[in-house]
Amino acid sequence: MSDFNRKMNETGARVNKTVSEAAERLEKESTELIDYLNREVVPAVRDRSSKALRIAAGKLQELAEIMDKHKASSHEKKTE
Numbered sequence: 001m002s003d004f005n006r007k008m009n010e011t012g013a014r015v016n017k018t019v020s021e022a023a024e025r026l027e028k029e030s031t032e033l034i035d036y037l038n039r040e041v042v043p044a045v046r047d048r049s050s051k052a053l054r055i056a057a058g059k060l061q062e063l064a065e066i067m068d069k070h071k072a073s074s075h076e077k078k079t080e
Helices: 002-079
Strands: none
Touching: none
16 A cells, blocks of 8 residues: 555656646746737737727718718708
8 A cells, every 4th residue: 555655645746746837837928928918919009099099080070071061062952
């Protein structure tokens, strides 16, 4: 029975070591991922978001002009 206990202890130690190494690797890689997101992704999203807002603002301006022209032309037709 003592041989069985020794083998179980060795297996437990290997598993603990593997889990510990994986946890360390995961912690390091998650820190690197967060740094990458903050350094690369967030600024790109902000930049593209402001560009998208500018495009939308331009399209809304065009729509307002079309509506004004339509309103003016329909008002002219009513006065005729």
